[in-house]
Amino acid sequence: MGLKADLARPDTISQIVSVHDALAARIANEFTFDWLSVGGYNVSGSAFGMPDVGLLTLTEQVEAVRRVARVAEAPIIADGDDGYGNYLNVIRLVREMQHAGASAIHIEDQVLPKKCGHMEGKRIVSAAGFISKIKAFVDTRTSEDFLLFARTDAIAVGGFDEAVDRANAYAEAGADVIFVEAPTSMDQVERLPQLVAAPLLYNWVWKGKSPLVPREELLRLGYRFLLQADILYAVTHALRGYFGELKTTASYGAWTDRMISFDEFNALIGLADVVAAEERYEPVR
Numbered sequence: 001m002g003l004k005a006d007l008a009r010p011d012t013i014s015q016i017v018s019v020h021d022a023l024a025a026r027i028a029n030e031f032t033f034d035w036l037s038v039g040g041y042n043v044s045g046s047a048f049g050m051p052d053v054g055l056l057t058l059t060e061q062v063e064a065v066r067r068v069a070r071v072a073e074a075p076i077i078a079d080g081d082d083g084y085g086n087y088l089n090v091i092r093l094v095r096e097m098q099h100a101g102a103s104a105i106h107i108e109d110q111v112l113p114k115k116c117g118h119m120e121g122k123r124i125v126s127a128a129g130f131i132s133k134i135k136a137f138v139d140t141r142t143s144e145d146f147l148l149f150a151r152t153d154a155i156a157v158g159g160f161d162e163a164v165d166r167a168n169a170y171a172e173a174g175a176d177v178i179f180v181e182a183p184t185s186m187d188q189v190e191r192l193p194q195l196v197a198a199p200l201l202y203n204w205v206w207k208g209k210s211p212l213v214p215r216e217e218l219l220r221l222g223y224r225f226l227l228q229a230d231i232l233y234a235v236t237h238a239l240r241g242y243f244g245e246l247k248t249t250a251s252y253g254a255w256t257d258r259m260i261s262f263d264e265f266n267a268l269i270g271l272a273d274v275v276a277a278e279e280r281y282e283p284v285r
Contacts, residue, residue: 002145003075003103007176007199013219016077016201018229020046022067026268029073036072037229038065038102040079045232054113058084062096069101077149078102082114082125087136094140106149106179106201107133109166118182118208124157127166131173138174149201149225150175153182156209160188164195171198177225182209189213193222201225206233 006014014034019025020042028036041052043064048055065078078097083090090107097105108114109130111123130150137148150170154163160183167178179201183189189211193200202223204212208230215226238258245253252259260268 003147004144004176007147007224010222010224013215013223014225015215016225016227016229018042018227018231019068019072020231020235021064022071023269024231025068025072029071033074035077035103035225036068036074037077037227038068038079039229040081041229042232043079046235052114054081056081058089058093058096062100065097065102066100072101075103076101077104077106077147080105080107082110082112083107083133083137085112086129087132090133090136091140094137094146098142098146103145104147104149104176105137106151107137108151108153108179108181109170110153118205118210120156122153122156124153127169130166131169134170134173134175147176148174149177149179151179151181155180155182155184155188160191164192167192167196167198171196177201179203179227183211184209186211186213190221199224201227203227203229206230 016035016037017028017033018037018039019028020038025036038061040056040061043061044050044052044056047060047064050056061079061081065076069076078100080090080093080097083093093105093107109124109127111125114122134148134150141148152163152166152170154166163180167180171178175198177200178196178198180192180196181203183192189202200223202213202218202225203210204227206212213221218226241258242255245251245255
């Protein structure tokens with residue numbers, strides 16, 4: 001059964017976790033998540049130390065996806081921001097991400113420069129302008145199993161009702177999954193599956209604008225995807241603790257119980273495969 005056909009199953013909710021690089025993807029492989037996400041928020045923050053405000057370019061994001069895809073064992077949803085321009089840019093986006101190894105893209109109806117969905121000061125394009133991008137996406141992809149997650153940020157700009165109207169219009173235009181960003185109350189969370197005639201994604205953000213609704217409750221309400229995209233908050237906390245210990249004691253101190261060993265890390269990143277290739281191919285001297 002393909003990814004498109006999976007959308008017809010109402011009895012499951014797929015868990016999507018974000019990874020910011022290939023190492024994170026290798027670690028995520030150990031836990032067999034349903035999907036991996038390569039989000040602009042995490043690529044901007046980890047690779048460039050910059051906020052997610054539209055500074056990341058298409059080529060930078062495509063390369064991040066390509067690196068993750070080389071090691072990932074789950075399908076990848078790539079962040080396509082606003083499509084990096086108009087429908088012509090979306091055509092290129094689809095082609096590049098398909099070649100890079102993604103299985104889906106999500107694009108949003110924000111005005112460039114865009115912002116993270118839980119930030120203030122967002123602006124949105126016209127619904128007609130975004131629908132032109134959806135149609136370009138659908139016409140360009142080479143398989144229906146390359147999915148489009150269409151995101152609307154309208155709740156923060158035009159209100160809940162406009163977000164619902166846009167969500168249904170985007171689904172009618174051909175989007176496979178709808179991502180209504182940043183509902184602010186349980187009432188909104190509960191009403192969206194009743195009002196939007198399409199599979200829905202719910203986005204968790206630690207201390208963001210939306211309630212952290214448990215996976216089982218989201219499934220009961222009718223959501224089909226749960227995105228947990230705040231990996232850098234855990235990574236940042238861990239690095240602050242590690243650096244703090246080194247600065248304070250000039251040793252690993254209590255962090256020895258929170259670190260894997262030299263041999264464990266080499267095994268994780270595939271050193272055994274390199275050694276095996278050396279043994280097989282190294283010329284006899």
